Amino acid sequence: MALGDCFRPYQTPCPHEHACVRCPALKMDPAQLPRLIQIEHDTQFKLLEAREHGWAGEVVELETTLQGILEKKIQIQPTHIINTE
Ligand code: SF4
Numbered sequence: 755m756a757l758g759d760c761f762r763p764y765q766t767p768c769p770h771e772h773a774c775v776r777c778p779a780l781k782m783d784p785a786q787l788p789r790l791i792q793i794e795h796d797t798q799f800k801l802l803e804a805r806e807h808g809w810a811g812e813v814v815e816l817e818t819t820l821q822g823i824l825e826k827k828i829q830i831q832p833t834h835i836i837n838t839e
Pocket residue numbers: 755759760762768769770771772773774775777778779780
């Protein structure tokens with residue numbers, strides 16, 4: 755797993771549909787913070803696009819993903835300065 759480890763046994767199915775940044779099982783690797791921030795920026799861009807097009811369902815999904823990313827950032831570094839750009 756690119757962002758950390760969920761300790762899921764090798765070759766067992768993922769019960770959470772590989773939505774890793776939203777998954778409570780994911781234990782982040784602190785070294786992957788830059789990758790997480792890139793995912794956050796990509797998700798923010800997609801959210802803007804979804805809002806512009808009025809894709810309500812997609813907006814809800816992307817907002818949930820951003821909340822999951824925020825929780826992972828706090829997991830890595832509880833005192834991390836939260837980027838509110
Ligand atoms: S979604 Fe959760 S259980 Fe599935 S691979 Fe990602 S971290 Fe592991």
